Amino acid sequence: MKEEERDNYYVQGLAVPETPEPGAEPKPWSKTAIVGQARPRVDAYERVSGTAIYPSDYTFANMLYGAILRCPHPHARVKKIDISGARQIDGVHGVLADTTTGGDIRWPYVMQWPYEAEKISKLFDSHCRFEGDAVAAVAAATPCQAMDGVRAIKVDYEVLPFVADERQALKPDAAKVHDDSNQVNKQTYSRGNVEQGFGEADVVLEKTFRTACELHTPLELHGCVANWDGDRLTIWESTQGVYAIQSKVAELLGLPLSKVRVIGHYLGGAFGSKLQPGKYTVIAALLARQTGRPVKLFLAREETFLVVGNRPPANMTIKAGIKKDGTLTALEFTGIATGGAYPAGGMTLLDWLVRDLYTCPHVKTETTDAYINGGPARPFRAPGHPQCSWALEQIIDDLAVAIGMDPVELRFKNIPTVSQGREGTPPYTTTGLEECITKGAEAFGWQQARQRTAAGRKEKGHLKRGVGMGSCVWFAGGGGPPSTMIVKLFSDGSVNLNMGASDIGTGTKTIMAMVVAEELGIKPEMIQIEHGDTGTTQYATSSGGSKTVPTEAPTVRSATIEVKRQLLSMAAVDLAADPADLRYNGQYIEVAGAGSRKIKITDITKLKKRGVVVGVGYRGPNPENKVINPFGAQFCEVEVNIKTGEVRIVRFLGAHESGRVMNRLTFDNQVFGGITMGIGLGMTEFRVLDTNRTGKMVNRNWHDYKLPTALDVPADMISIAIEMPDSEANNTGA
Secondary structure, eight states, rough: HHHHHHHHBBTTHHHHOOOOOOOOOHHHHHSSSTTOOOOOOTTTTHHHHHSSOOGGOOOOOOEEEEEEESSSSSSSSEEEEEHHHHHTTTTTEEEEEETTTTTTEEEEEEHHHHHHHOSSEETOOOOOSSSOOEEEEEEEESSHHHHHHHHHHHEEEEOOOOOHHHHTTTTSOOOOOOSOSSEEEEEEEEEHHHHHHHOOEEEEEEEEEOOOOOOOSSSSSSSSEEEEEETTEEEEESSSSSSHHHHHHHHHHHHOOOGGEEEEOOOOTTTTTSOOOOOHHHHHHHHHHTTTTOOOOOHHHHHHHSOOOOOEEEEEEEEEEEESSOEEEEEEEEEEEEEEOOOSOOOTTTHHHHHHHHOSEEEEEEEEEEEEEEEOOOOOOTTTTTHHHHHHHHHHHHHHHHTTOOOOHHHHHOOOOOOOTTOOBBBBBBBOOOHHHHHHHHHHTHHHHHHHHHHHHHSSSSSSEEEEEEEEEEEEOOOOOOEEEEEEEETOOOOOEEEEOOOOOSSHHHHHHHHHHHHHOGGGEEEEEOOOOOOSSOBBBSSOOOOOOHHHHOOOOOOOHHHHHHHHHHHHHTSSOOOGGGGEEETEEEEETTEEEEEEEEGGGHHHHEEEEEEEEEEOOOOOTTOOOOOOEEEEOOOOOTTTOOOOEEEEEEEEEEEOSSOOOHHHHHHHHHHHHHHIIIIIIOOOOTTTTOOOBSSSSTTOOOOTTTTTOOOOEEEEEEEOOOTTTOOTTO
């Protein structure tokens, strides 16, 4: 690279942050030049041009294709299986079933807190407890031959009674999913005395709500490519966390971690459904070992509707008490949900908003998880929260009507400063809920909109409009250890960032590059990123739960600061100065107060000899006895056709407080994506099981399962960022 070209990579006039003393944790930046901007993705060209290679793009010269035979019944036993027909199909090279390799592999469906793996399936279980459970698998030269092989397998099933509705599952005469009760787990929580709270109330309301089951269906299908090199296994998987895949596959196959490499550079959507391996991962590995050839196994779209996970349906009853001045006195919540046929987290965090969102001294909750003959639940953009929010926010609105108070004002009366649902009620590091509601209502024109829509509802005509709002807090979002990052600065001033975290479409790579750029005073274009590979990158937990930026960004910054410390020490030799008297200024290192005494980074003698400076960063702990949570408030205007029942969303506004906004473009797009997914849950998406005759899913395709499209979301969507950089959360304030 020519020197004048290299100079263009530096941010001119940037006051680079001072380097803290060794061992001292840096404070969040006071001002930033790069972090906080609306910047395009560092890999935007690769994504839009088609040159980005996703796991589903991988092919090898001698690759085989896998396919899985799935149980067609919601509840059945395999009495007899004959795989001989599959072996006779042209192109078939491998067949797996309970009678072959893999039949003894135990499969833990449990993946969500607070469960333990009480109910264990097998990789190919002769007792199939939901439609779509794996029965056998085939590897063949082409996808069509693999499917022909699957169809040639003959299975004799004993069809068993089923239960497909969690409300029916808990009745004494319901069919049993396992041999014992259909009740998986019951949890209770209480503080204060709800009966006392209801006695103190001027108004008490009780209502019951239900949300439907929403299915995971990201654009890139679930699957992987598996290949063995001797006793070493490599997997290219569409995953949110390569190390999570590595650890579980190694455990299930009895391999050392060092013998399993997982690569996942790009990911075409996940939303919580790809935090762990699927049965397809292990099946692909076993077929590859059996055949001695790479095996590609990606599920068909119809399969994903059955097996990759869902946001569980929830049945919720809330009883709420309030005084005439708007003070909440008591909340009582009962919830029933289902994680499917295995303990997969049906009611995980279902009651959290009742516990924690609004100040209330007397709270009691009870949540019950029930088995049904259905596919497993999976984390799905804030497990439990949207379902509970649907119920809680409606009862809050009803209370406001009952006491004649504006719904916004009622929420102002009950904003918390501590996390009431946690032991010891620790304070939040920031509490942005009040500002979210205030600025959101102002930008939305809340008062004017209420008056206008109320007047319109009194007029003649079949189109009526209304407005509503809701608040939220997310249980997680503060990140934390473990995380390790390596930043390498080369002799020409360019930089390599090495991290294990996956970029699940949320711009993780871009934000981490911005952190390095901010600290070094260079442009993000100068940074090359390695990520998502257990063989070459550093350990990271899976990307999910809003923890990636607050976990990885502080680690990246720490590694970058370590690079700066080493450069200052090296430059001190050339400048014959004390390192404490030197200042890092992007392109130069200079002696403080002596602007003429400076040296270009690329001219430092030791750097030129070494060729590279390596900084390693680690994520420190979160502050003790503090809670780091993001808050939000959303406002919406809808139009209802009272003749047909059709609902049209006219406009939507979201105000969210997430600490420092790292990339405004990414932040806004995440808000819009979340709104769109919420519209799907509220209006168009629901799993339909034939609860009476067959127990089967009847809308397992994109035609009948209605994902929201551009026609279902309003053109008028606004995102408001409530920036409250959090000096206690971590060294970036995110």
